[in-house]
Amino acid sequence: MIKSRILHFLILTLPAVMRFNVTIQEFLEKTIQIEASTQKEAVVATQQLYSSNSIVLSADDYVKTKILIDTPLPYYKSSNNDFTLIEGDCVDSLSRFNFDFDMVFADPPYFLSSGGISCQNGKVVCVDKGDWDKPTSTEDMDKFNYQWLESVREHMKEDATIWISGTHHNIFSVQQQLIKLGFKILNVITWAKTNPPPNISCRFFTHSTEYIIWARKSEKVPHYFNYDLMKEINGNKQMKDVWELPAIAKWEKSCGKHPTQKPLALLVRIILASTEKNAWILDPFSGSSTTGIAANLLGRNFLGIEQEQNFAELSKQRRIELDANREIIKNKINDLSNLKLDLPKDERLNTSQELPF
Secondary structure (H helix, E strand, O other): OEEEEEEEEEEEOOOOOOEEEEEEEEEEEOOOOOOOOOHHHHHHHHHHHHHOOOOOOOHHHEEEEEEEEEEEOOOEEOOOOOEEEEEOOHHHHHOOOOOOEEEEEEOOOOOOOOOOEEEEOOEEEEOOOOHHHOOOOHHHHHHHHHHHHHHHHOOEEEEEEEEEEEOOOOHHHHHHHHHHOOOEEEEEEEEEEOOOOOOOOOOOOOOOEEEEEEEEOOOOOOOOOOHHHHHHHOOOOOOOOEEEEOOOOHHHHOOOOOOOOOOHHHHHHHHHHHOOOOOEEEEOOOOOOHHHHHHHHOOOEEEEEEOOHHHHHHHHHHHHHHHHHHHHHHHOOHHHHOOOOOOOOOOOOOOOOOOOO
């Protein structure tokens, strides 16, 4: 006779890295003798004895233990399921479920926090965004970028595209790994900030740009590009690969600050350019989830992965804020306020796809 005991646990490590449903099964086994005319009667007799506690299994009858770990639990999910956030490492998290996305935006570590200085709100501050942004060797940077890009590529639809931001510190490494993995690079957008921080040292030109590589998954599979809308946004002229947009505004920090937070206007343009309504968008380095806020504002679905719990909480608060201030936020973005777009209110998006958690 074998008995199994199933226990369900929510495992949370500190500092939190991932959250999982863990099922522990304990198996007990005891052999007894039953007098009966047939095998079926023996089974019935045993069941009756067990039900009446005439047969009792104890720890001495232990045989084995089995541990089952399923897909990661969301850190947060919006009420209409269009915004999902996982707390954890992106490579590990992506290995635990199957789902294909229409578009990816990634803002990976730039590896530039070397103790330099910058200007923030009129004050001199140290450029130290966190241990995750510390400089590393060229070999380690290439390995890191290859690993996360490989993991993300496995979760992209064949016609999907990916956008990756960076500076000269990391963008060349990213470009090389994209080529190795078979991506086709479409554009390298230069984001020219209209309000960059001043150059304190006065020893070189003011840093005022970041680069965003746009690539598609497959060399020969066509991708989606909303050419006409981009032209309309640009005054009925072809939009060039240099975008003049301001850095993050004060109103975008109402729920807290993230050291590398991108402006909502930038993500709105990227999402409008490369996705259709109801698309699924992935951000493997979610940060404060500007990608998710822009996605939901435009009627797209979002999955973000963030390994820092404080930033995951910041993302959650920003998504809650969106429900309360959707129209106000929309009117602060030039690309949206100047267009007549059918944007969603707060109803559930129509989608044939659902995340497995």
